[in-house]
Amino acid sequence: MALHSLHMAENQTPYRYTAALAGDIETRWQAEWDRLGVYEVSDPEPTADRSSLPPKFYCLDMFPYPSGAGLHVGHPEGYTATDIICRFKRMKGFNVLHPMGWDAFGLPAEQYAIQTGVHPAVTTSKAIENFRRQLKRFGFSYDWSREFGTIDPDYYKWTQWIFLQIYDAWYDTEQNRARPIAELVEAFENDERRVTLNPFAAEYAGAGDLPGGTHAGPWATLDEETRRAIVDSYRLAYISLQTVNWCPKLGTALANEEVIDGKSERGGYPVFRKPLRQWMFRITAYADRLLEGLETVDWPQSTKTQQSEWIGRSEGAEIDFPLLDATGHKTGETLRVFTTRPDTIFGATYMVVAPEHPLVDEAISAEAGDTAALREYVAAARNRSDVERQESKEKTGVFTGVMAHNPVTNEPIPVWTADYVLMGYGTGAIMAVPAQDERDWDFAKAFDLPIVRTVQTPTDWPEDKAFTGEGSAINSGFIDGLGVADAKQRMIEYLEDTHHGQRKINFKLRDWLFSRQRYWGEPFPIVFDEKGHHHAVGEQTLPITLPEMADYQPIESDDPQPLLAKATDWLHTTAGEAGVADLPPDAKVTREANTMPGWAGSCWYHLRYCDPKNGERMVGEGPESYWMRGGVDLYVGGAEHAVLHLLYARFWHKVLFDLGHVSTDEPFGKLFHQGLILSHAYQRADRSLVPVDEVENKGTDENPEHIETATGESVTQIVAKMSKSLKNVVNPDDVIAEFGADTFRLYEMYMGPLEQSKPWNTRDIQGMYRFLQRVWCLCVDEATGELRVRAEADADIEKRLHRTVDKVASDIERLAFNTAIAAMIELVNAGTKLAEKDGAGLTASQMDRLARILAPFAPHMGEELWSRLGRFESEGSIARAEWPEVDPAMLKDDQVEIPVQIKGKVKARIMAPADADAKALEVLALQDETVRSLIEGQTIRKVIAVPGRMVNIVAG
RNA sequence: GCCGGAGUGGCGGAAUUGGCAGACGCGGUGGAUUCAAAAUCCACUUGGGUAAAACCAGUGCGGGUUCGAGUCCCGCCUCCGGCACCA
Incomplete structure (x- = not known):
């Protein structure tokens, strides 16, 4: 009986917009779009007159890492937003480049391989298949003909090629750009450039080379080893024995940016400091340009701020403090410090060096002070992990026994070592001015060191506190009475005149650690000869592909080994085979066994999309200069990439720009971060979290009483990230099966402002489903499938329609999709009301325009209506239709x-x-x-x- | 601690430039339809107040500017994100 009546109801409205019908319409049109290549975009024909080219819109999504778990509901949020804009821009006459691909090298596939022995390529390609299927089911208008993955040899060939460009480049600080290394050698040979180690080379920091440099003598007189060391010190990619962040659990070293609170950013595993021979990128050479470039791009302010704070430019002075011997006489040696407050030097009552500072070792060997205490302190500081450092900011330290001479007060002051001074910043040594620095104050108090105020404190300033603010200089001789800024200038002039120091700008930014000890990444295009010298492989041998491995288990060792070191057949080759020109062909060479980090592939994918099939170049000049003009027009992705990916990609791009391979200085003109899609969970009184399936609501919706089933305790509902453990993960496939892709797209766009994080509420999807049902019902007779066309336009509806077209257009431009949808709902509600009264609400022309403004949001529904109106047959896809005209008179x-x-x-x-x-x-x-x-x-x-x-x- | 961002009905949110607070959706209540239910449609839905209105209060809290403040200014509170011994 029940079944029978159900069939009756269905038969009465066979054309009702149900999930089944939506699914049918959607998959039908997706196949048709694919077949016709509706979203494929071709590069413009080369032309002399650039202004005659059609306007372009390059809209890029941050490409996903294809995980085995498939898409989560967060992915389609940004992707739907860009899809709407791209569809709108196409209708507005723009040539739209909207590509998609895969960031497919990375740890999860490799960790899976360690456990199962399945090759990461297999796992990854399966995951890509699934991601592609899922993305296609949303009806996104990607140009799939341009798809690639970072693991494709055709792609990473060029990733390796770019590495070689960077390796073969140096930064010319006079021209403020990178240049080919050959030009540096040429300048040395012709004696046009002083032959010195690169004074900015971080790997030689502390070597004591002065700015301006120590002259090594004419190039012709130098031996091969010295020449090599000098050239290498300039390369933008260099090898350095570095104390790195070693993560045993991940079996690899990590970049500073990948370590948070002493734990790995990915996985949260402990990280230890360990010296390793590593590839580094001299990103610090670009510190100023990376900072300045931020002013030219349309990016969220918070992201620009994060990057500029990461780069951390600070102006000050380097000052040399003469060291004294036991009798109080100058030894001729100096201790160099960096300070942003040279104006306070009259208050520098002691000095501090980092425990790793060479002066400490010297003090130990000279037995100047309490050697045992020093040794113990240095050992303790070395073992003290970053986590422990975070935990306690109690000041500790030991007097080194060394005395220095304050060059302005002419007083002897003690040199201490303490771990609150970091070796990695500035010179690893400070002049301590307790009166004007809170850390120095705490240290002086702890060890009873003298404090001299050199800046006038405000009248109500407490006696027992450092004053770091603005005020007149006091107890400071010739700068007394000057404000901080003037006092700084005056003091720097004095120091320069007396050769005690000079103006100096320091950055927090460190060079970028670029090698990883894993398998599933791009191999370096580098081999080592028997002397251990590195050589670039010949370009013609690229790509250097990964060898097959018997197993992926990391080599367990206190001395960490890259995994590829196990692939001995691959590892050992000859110079001839590797295409190394400057060695005899039969010379034995060993391949670099480290691989590149996951960031490598994402540093330039925005370029490859412009010309993804090019076998001759990383990107053709014509497509690059057309699509990249002004940078990517809209780049959408998560705010979690604010420093990592976005800083690295800018760096690569700038190097490529300097070397003439790309036409723009900044890759991403406009950047936007979508918010997170969150979910619900429950919290106990002790703030611990409870999964959603362990809680019942014993109250009403209006007055909820959430009770933990197991304990009967009351818990509070909170907004939390989706996670398996909280059982609050929503699977997009399920939602599409239940409502269709168009409803899903509308729902995510209707949740709220794109940039905001917002909780998923399955209940609310219903609203968008109903809206689409009303659209359908307004246009199509549910019983017959015929269009419900009205003969005469209703004046009110016509006016509303114009206003809606206008509002939706301006809302799309400002990425306010939620209000655009609200406007369409209002229009459709008014139309529905009229249809209830008159039998039909819209004329064919009105339906046509409604379909067109709806199409960017719900493309399948738009195309279906468009097709039923007969327009698809005559004009092709609605994707290529024009955005409806607005009559300005109708807006008044x-x-x-x-x-x-x-x-x-x-x-x-x-x-x-x-x-x-x-x-x-x-x-x-x-x-x-x-x-x-x-x-x-x-x-x-x-x-x-x-x-x-x-x-x-x-x-x- | 420092730097960002945000706090608006039961919920998600709207108010784009200082000018009708709460658009639109969810939920709720009532009704239509149905033997019944689901679905759908219609009406109402910030709180207090009233038979209904009038009226009063109201955008985290306390002040201020203004004819007028969710929006601007000052001082707090809370939450989220980032940085954190960077000299």
Whole structure:
């Protein structure tokens, strides 16, 4: 019986917009779009006149790492947003480049391989298949003909090629750009450039080379080893024995940026400091340009701030403090410090060096102070992990026994070592000015060191606190009375005149650790000869592909080994085979066994999309200069990439720009971060979290009482990240099966502003489903499938339609999809009401326009209506239709309702001509019955009338 | 601690430039339809107040500027994100 009546109902409305019908429409059109290549975009024909090229819009999503778990609901949020904009821009006549691909090298596939022995390529390609299937099911308008993955040899061939470009480049600080290394050698040979180690080379920091450099002598007189060392010190990619962040659990070293609170960013595993021979990128050479470039791009302010703080430029001075011997005489040696407050040097009552500072070792060997205590302290500091350092900021330290000479007070001051001074920043040594620095204050108090105030404190300043603010210099000799800024200038001039120091700019940014000890990454295009010298492989041998491995288990060792070291056949080759020109062909060479980090592939994928099939170049000049003009026009992705990916990609791009391979200095013109899609979970009184399936609501929806089933304790509902453990993960496939892709897209866009993080509420999806049902029902007879066309346009609907077209367009431009959808809902609701009354609400022309403005949001519904209107047959896909025209006259009303306030509160409403001026509005308002009765007997003090807005009468 | 961002009905949110607070959706209540239910459609839905209105209060809290403040200014509170011994 029940089954029978169900069939009856279905048969009465066979064309009802159900999930089944939606699924049918959607998959049908997806196949058709694929077949016709509707979203494929071709590069413009080369032309001399660039202004005649069609306007372009390059819209890029941060490509996903294809995990085995498939898409989660966070992925489609940004992808739907860009899809809407791309579809809109196409309708507005833009040539739209909207590509998709895969960031497919990385740890999860390799860790899976360690456990199962399945090759990462197998796992990854399966995951890519699944991701592609899922993305296609959303109807995104990607140009799939441009798809690639970072693991494709055709792609990583060029990743390796770019590495070689960087390796073969140096940074010319005079021209402020990178240049080929050959030009440096040439300049040395021709004696056009002083032959020195690169004074900015971080790997030689502390070597004591002065800016300007120590002259090594004429190039011709130098031996091969020295020449090599000098050239290498300039390369933008170099090898350095570095204390790195070694993560045993991941079996690899990590970049500073990948370590958070002493744990790995990925996985949260402990990280230890360990010296390793590593490839580094001299990103610090670009510190200033990376900073300046931020001012030229349209990026979220918070991201620009994060990057600029990461780069951390600070201006100050380097000062040399002469060291004293036991008798108080100058030894001739100096201790160099960096300070941002040279004005406070009169208050420098002691100095501190990092425990790793060479002076400490010297003090130990010279037995100047308490050697045992020093040794112990240095050992303890070395073992003290970053986590422990975070935990306690209690000041510890030991006197080194070394005394220095304050060059302005001419007083002897002690040199201490303490771990609150970091070896990696500045010179690893400071002049301590306790009165003007809180850390120095704490240290001075802990060890009873003298404190001299050199900046006048405000009258109410406590006695027991450092003062870091603005004030006049005191106890400071020749700079007394000057403000901080003037005092700094004056002091730097003095130091320069007396050769005690010079102006200096320091950055927090460190060179970028670029090698990893894993398998599943790009191999370096580098081999080592028998002397251990590195050589670039010949370009013609690229790509250097990964060898097959018997197993992926990391080599367990205290001395960490890269995994590829196990692939001995691959590892050992000859110079001839590797294409190394400057060695005899039969010379034995060993391949670099480290691999590149996951960031490598994502540093330049935005370029490859412009010309993904090019076998001759990483990107052709024509496509690159067309699509990349002004940078990517819109780049959308998560804010978690604010420093890592976005900084690295900018660095690569700038190097490529300097070397003439790309035409723009900045890769991403406009950047936008979508918010996170969150979910719900519950929290106990002790703030621990409870999975959603372990809680019941014993109250009502309005007055919920959430009770943990197991304990009967009351818990509070909170917004939390989706996670397996909280059982609150939503699977997009399920949602599409239940409602269709169009509903899913609308729901995610309707949740709220794109940039905001917002909780997923499965219940709310219903609203968008109903909306699409109403659209369908307004246009299509559910019983017959015929269009419900109205003969004569309703004037009100026509006016609303124009306004909606206008609002949706401007809302899309400002990425406010939620309000655009709200406007369409209002239009459709009005149409539905009219249809209830008259049998049909829209004319064919109105339906057509509704379909077109809806199409960017719900492309399948749009295309289906478009097709039913006969337009697909004659004109092709709605994707290539024009955005509807707006008649400006339709946006204006003759009469408008104007609220009338009395003393700021709305008391009445009057109808007034839309163009009524202030005077006319005032007259009309004062004529109004309600207004007159309310102000009766009162004096009108003032009337403010804003044409088209409101009238405010101040009376009393 | 420092630097960002945000706090609006039961919930997600709207108010784009200082000008009608709460658009639109969810949920809820009532109704239509149905033997019934689901689905759908219609009406109402910030709180207090009232038979209904009037009226009063109201955008985290306390002040201020203004004819008028969610929006601007000052001082707090809370939450989220980032940085954190960087001299």
